[in-house]
Amino acid sequence: MKKPLKFMLVSCLLALLFVLAACSNSNATKETDNKSAESTNSSGRDIPEMKFKLAHITSTDHMWHKAAEKFNEELKGRSDGKMELEIYPASQLGTEADMVQQVEAGSIDFAFITAAYLSARTPEISAWFAPYTFKNLQEASDASHTDIAREILGKIEGTGLKGLDYLFAGQRTMVFKSKEVKKASDLEGLKMRVTPSPPLQMFYKEAGAAPEGLPLPEVYSALQTGVIDGMDMDLDATITNKYSEVAKYVAVTNHMVWPSIVVTNERMFDGLSEEAQKIINDSLQAAIAYAVETRSGQEEEFKKELASQGMTVYELGADVFKEQIEAFDAEYSAKSDLIKQFIKEFRK
Numbered sequence: 001m002k003k004p005l006k007f008m009l010v011s012c013l014l015a016l017l018f019v020l021a022a023c024s025n026s027n028a029t030k031e032t033d034n035k036s037a038e039s040t041n042s043s044g045r046d047i048p049e050m051k052f053k054l055a056h057i058t059s060t061d062h063m064w065h066k067a068a069e070k071f072n073e074e075l076k077g078r079s080d081g082k083m084e085l086e087i088y089p090a091s092q093l094g095t096e097a098d099m100v101q102q103v104e105a106g107s108i109d110f111a112f113i114t115a116a117y118l119s120a121r122t123p124e125i126s127a128w129f130a131p132y133t134f135k136n137l138q139e140a141s142d143a144s145h146t147d148i149a150r151e152i153l154g155k156i157e158g159t160g161l162k163g164l165d166y167l168f169a170g171q172r173t174m175v176f177k178s179k180e181v182k183k184a185s186d187l188e189g190l191k192m193r194v195t196p197s198p199p200l201q202m203f204y205k206e207a208g209a210a211p212e213g214l215p216l217p218e219v220y221s222a223l224q225t226g227v228i229d230g231m232d233m234d235l236d237a238t239i240t241n242k243y244s245e246v247a248k249y250v251a252v253t254n255h256m257v258w259p260s261i262v263v264t265n266e267r268m269f270d271g272l273s274e275e276a277q278k279i280i281n282d283s284l285q286a287a288i289a290y291a292v293e294t295r296s297g298q299e300e301e302f303k304k305e306l307a308s309q310g311m312t313v314y315e316l317g318a319d320v321f322k323e324q325i326e327a328f329d330a331e332y333s334a335k336s337d338l339i340k341q342f343i344k345e346f347r348k
Contacts, residue, residue: 046273047082055088055099056112056260057216059240063169064112064260065089067291074283083279085110095215103265104160112167112260116197121159124152126332127342129199131255131325132318135348137168140257141292143346144168152338153261162266164281167288170234170295170302171254177229180249180312184208184321193219193231199332200232200256206324216241223247234258235302236295244309252303253316 054071058064065087072085093099093108096117102108119125134140143149144166156163174181174192181187188208194200196213204211212228216237222228224246233243238250262284269277307313318325329347333340 045080046275047079047279048272048276049082050084052083052085052109053088053107054085054110054112055093055102055108057091057096057099057114058089058112058169058237060089061240062089063236063291063295064167066294067167067287068112070290071283071287074286075279078279078283079276083276091215091217100161100263103263106265106268108265109268110164110262110264113263114195114197115166115259115261116195116200118156118261119197119199122155123198124155124336124338125261126197126199126335127152127339128259129197129203129256129328130332130339130343130347131203131321131328133343133347134171134257135254137171137257137292137296139346139348140168140259141166141288144259146345148338148342148345152342155338156261156263157266160266161263162269164262164264164269165284165288166259167262168292168295169258169260170236170299172232172256172258173235173238173253174251174255174316175231175233175238175243175247176249176251177223177226177247178249179229180314181230181251182316182320184324190229191227193222193228193233195232199328202331203255203321203324203328204232206327207321219243220246235299235306239302239305244306244311248310248312250303250306250311250313251316252313253321255318255321 054068056064056068068085068087068089072087076084093102096113099108099111100113100117103111115125115128119129134143149166153163153166176190179186179190181190184207187204190209191212192204192209193214194204194211201211201213212222214222214228219228219231220241220243223231223243230247231243235250235252238244269280272280303313329343333343
């Protein structure tokens with residue numbers, strides 16, 4: 001009898017030890033799982049490690065490039081260093097047409113493409129070039145957040161592109177090689193470099209000028225050699241491209257705002273997690289706000305800088321171009337109800 005009793009006691013003891021060990025392992029597994037979950041949640045977030053390519057046409061000291069750098073800084077900070085940009089400025093990856101094709105193909109992830117270029121393929125974007133609609137960049141930036149502006153932005157989609165937002169540079173001015181233009185009729189016969197965009201070209205044609213579409217890198221030599229007599233340009237680019245070396249006059253008309261559209265590859269962007277998309281959008285908003293705030297405070301500084309470089313800088317108001325404004329409104333309001341609504345809502 002003693003042996004069976006002893007055997008039973010040993011068996012019970014072994015069973016108890018087995019149960020305790022199993023519980024310990026189970027708790028350890030749960031603790032490991034919990035720690036793993038905590039680790040995932042703390043680093044976690046659904047953020048891919050990605051290095052995006054971004055391209056634009058301006059030089060490295062232009063506001064759009066500075067905005068690209070701000071975008072990258074925000075992107076790295078908000079993603080814990082998991083997402084960043086490779087920035088290709090100054091048309092390194094080709095013309096705007098080239099960049100659009102590369103974004104559509106997915107070889108570039110983001111690009112700043114001028115609304116002027118895109119207006120040729122998305123006519124509703126022409127609304128932004130209604131002459132003398134906004135007094136300053138802040139007004140234009142505020143308008144870009146409205147429902148009608150978002151509706152216009154959405155018209156870009158369907159070709160592999162997705163429009164994320166608007167990014168502004170300075171308002172448009174007129175730069176002349178050797179003639180001081182004081183009234184609309186003074187533009188008669190002048191060859192003016194204008195971005196090859198229907199609304200911009202229409203404005204200058206209405207004043208009797210001959211619009212010439214030239215890529216930005218060719219403008220300096222064309223002005224220098226007399227291929228063109230002047231150009232439609234913002235003060236920022238006039239300085240960064242050193243046009244004061246080959247031109248004498250700047251008419252500060254501020255006749256149009258100058259947005260670019262931040263475009264991305266639609267399939268790539270839509271394939272990202274909601275969190276990754278939010279990080280990109282939030283980073284972009286920070287860059288856009290930085291650009292508007294910084295550039296808005298530079299207007300007087302830029303005028304003084306160009307004057308110190310030997311240019312004659314003077315103002316021309318909306319009254320000078322009354323006929324051109326009326327002609328633009330009539331033609332483009334008839335083309336699109338969105339454009340008509342945009343002009344009605346924002347023309348001051």
